[in-house]
Amino acid sequence: MLPRTYPEINCSIARTLEVVGDRWTLLVVRNALAGETRFEQFQESLGIASNVLSDRLGRLTEAGVLCQRPYHDKPVRFEYLPTRKGRDLWPVLAAMIAWGDRYHPPPHGAPRLLVHEQCGGQVAAELVCATCATAVSPDAVVSVDGPGAIA
């Protein structure tokens, strides 16, 4: 993870990036949300150095994105499970999948699909307007001053 270079910025994007703004970190979250739980699984599927993986799992646990659960005694071993806060990163990953599929498509096709458990349909992140409840085109989004804007 990069050093914390802008902790003082009053911005939810910057604060989100403080927690998951490193590429390995988001890929660990991706694999945890896909069902991986154990150190060896992450290491094998990501091809990541064990010290880097250990660091990322520790930070994600400290940030409350993952939680530890013992699965073996003597010696005690822990697995990592996504928390509510971790599962709530699905929209971020789903939005990245949609953008990557469109502009940088995986050469062998999508390796994983996100599906709706109840009906099996494909799940995507879409911009929705809370007032008129319709899908919003990225061209119709305007960024305006909010309550925390600097005067």
Added chain:
Amino acid sequence: MLPRTYPEINCSIARTLEVVGDRWTLLVVRNALAGETRFEQFQESLGIASNVLSDRLGRLTEAGVLCQRPYHDKPVRFEYLPTRKGRDLWPVLAAMIAWGDRYHPPPHGAPRLLVHEQCGGQVAAELVCATCATAVSPDAVVSVDGPGAIA
């Protein structure tokens, strides 16, 4: 931007992170989508070193997320505008804003709000099912093998 450590991974998240997977990079995109166009604007609002900003603007232009447009002759100076590909990052940023607002709220309130140009309502990224057309809870998302899955 971090070195390209996993160009071979068959994954749209990893490929998206290759382009925007550095925190300064996404903050530059955020400011460009909020309407900033000039080097001096980015530098002042981000407090970023000019060599780092220059590098990120160059990479984003090379990747087709921003495009250059001359706004001054002798000496020629360029400003940076988001492309279609750049505007299509709105859902990624909107999903990060929602997560950050929930779990790491800005201490002084949201500095910026995303609003729907047509009706002024607030815009958020939501998980939607393409088959049943309903909003999907992050708990109802399942990651399954896609066409590019490794057998």
